[in-house]
Amino acid sequence: MTELLCVPFKQTLRLDLRKELSELIESITYQSSSFFEEDLTKISALRERVCDSEVSESKLLALKQYYAYLEGLREKFPDNQIQFTWFQTLSQKSCASAQYSIKFEMLNVLYNIGSMYSLLAMDSNDGSTNALKKLCIYFQKSAGCFQYIVQHLQETKEPVFDQNTGLALIELMLAQAQECFWFKAVRNSHKDSLISRLAQQTADYYEKAFLYSKKSELIRSDWTDHLSSKSMHFKAVAFYRNAISLGQNSEYGAMVKSLRIARSFAKKVSLQSKDEFIETIQDALKNAERDNDFIYLQPVPSSVPALKPAPMVKPLPIEDTLKDCNSGQDKLFLALLPLQVVEACTAYNERQDSYINEHIIRPLEALNKILTESLPKNELPPDLKPISMEELHQYDMALKDQESNNIRVKKLLEEVDMVLEKEAETNDYLSARFGNLNWDLPKSSTVNLTYTEKLRALKDYLKQGQTIDYETRSLFQSIDSRLVTFEIKIPESNNPIVSEVSNILKKREKYCRKVESESSEHRILPKIISEYRSTGETNFEGVFREHLKYLEADRKFVQEQKLVNKSLLEKLRAQGDQTEIRRLEPFELYIEDLRHSMQLLNEVKINLEEGADFYQKLIKSASKLLLEVQNFEASRRDQQRALETNLCSDK
Structure with missing residues (x-):
């Protein structure tokens, strides 16, 4: 599996969270901030940790823990007291958004959790069967993070991203997770009819991602072109495998038509593997047309039945993704009045x-x-x-x-x-x-x-x-x-x-x-x-x-x-x-x-x-x-x- 996309981290301005929370405790509660020295040190150090650009499982755990701490903060503090600043990184131009909102901070941290899963998936892509399973789960978890953000866009003054960007990221992660299933089916030599359906679903996810990306305020044109190419590629794959399946069922005329459709989609692809795949289709079509013309003599239909997609993935809810940090055993400011x-x-x-x-x-x-x-x-x-x-x-x-x-x-x-x-x-x-x-x-x-x-x-x-x-x-x-x-x-x-x-x-x-x-x-x-x-x-x-x-x-x-x-x-x-x-x-x-x-x-x-x-x-x-x-x-x-x-x- 190659030519996958990962979502870059959003960047944030550093701030002295310890100082901000200390002043907040002194001003709005009847308690002294000195009583919470350990908790203040812990959450401040954790925010410093999530500000770096390291890609690792330990950094992922830090992001999740910080998110869980922020959930606790919202129970204890007003939401509009501390200003957080985050920068977009999807577009060519990095633009900043600053808000006095803990919820805004939470959604941006969740964005980076989704981003981290996509980055870790890329790092895990060594081609092994276990790696494929991990990639598939990571992409679905990433989709779940972006889906949650889309569902809560209206809860902040300025959204983390526009809705079309969020929907494009969800479909992209699902497409790449589905692609893992397809690749595993190819490797395990499953039936061509099943591989065709898996490929068609992959193409559908990529097509949705492409359509949303065209309306997005952030996604770059090279990403949009890539998504379009991937959609066309998997449509070509779906009809190519469908053609082989039709040939196995002695439907040679339909096989020729399916290969011609596959060729038309493949020609619209701009991926590196384009030429090799077109050659494969051309060879198969040449042989199918020759055999049908001289041996089977079946009419070539004007169309073939629509391919039925086989969805195998879905966004995983963040409750499951974050449950390892929501045990309640490491909550901060327990003695602070809500x-x-x-x-x-x-x-x-x-x-x-x-x-x-x-x-x-x-x-x-x-x-x-x-x-x-x-x-x-x-x-x-x-x-x-x-x-x-x-x-x-x-x-x-x-x-x-x-x-x-x-x-x-x-x-x-x-x-x-x-x-x-x-x-x-x-x-x-x-x-x-x-x-x-x-x-x-x-x-x-x-x-x-x-x-x-x-x-x-x-x-x-x-x-x-x-x-x-x-x-x-x-x-x-x-x-x-x-x-x-x-x-x-x-x-x-x-x-x-x-x-x-x-x-x-x-x-x-x-x-x-x-x-x-x-x-x-x-x-x-x-x-x-x-x-x-x-x-x-x-x-x-x-x-x-x-x-x-x-x-x-x-x-x-x-x-x-x-x-x-x-x-x-x-x-x-x-x-x-x-x-x-x-x-x-x-x-x-x-x-x-x-x-x-x-x-x-x-x-x-x-x-x-x-x-x-x-x-x-x-x-x-x-x-x-x-x-x-x-x-x-x-x-x-x-x-x-x-x-x-x-x-x-x-x-």
């Missing part, structure tokens, strides 16, 4: 803060607001103090930030709209081009319904946010800035009920600060770590519910304060009924105006707090929808291309 556990801690911390705000802080603030609004008109609420111009400016900037966030969300949703419109326009164009009967992909309006409904809902939310932003801006502009920033000494009230209200307000403010301080110290992380270490489970909802029980006393305090509010309001109402009607003094008018402006400012502050949370969630939802729609459009584009190719080839 990313999902760290993310769960963060999510539960946010839920804890939201729970405290919803059930303790805001209810107490609402109770305070009711009290201050119920004070006599000539009394300035004790917690009502002028603010600085800097603080007022900060509220103005916060309003502008929310207005900017509104614009940002609007742009995200416009981009979602554009992606959906582009996909629909493309599908409508292709449907009109090929006709509704041929273009059997579902209509865009049907398959994108989920996304359009989400888009409509987000647009409604955005409109609501815009309305609230406008109202908040109007409120802010109606505030007397001079009044709320002008400091004036106001004597404390001698009204005993007002003094009582003042003390209650201060007590609640102090209590809110205490609850927030305790919350920052009383986090769920230790309980989640303990639960994960003891059970291995990653559903911590029960742990969270149990954790929140420490706030039961605080919720009880809120209920008690509702009763206190009720009592104080009754006292204030009774006092108000006894107050005689009189003309307000200028100072009292000032207090009333200040109270009004400060109440407006409080409404602005509440709107800003709620708006910040609103836009954070809205931006997250809009970004998520955009990603979903982009993935949907990419998937539809692949389906459209595949169907378009099929319809064009049918013509």
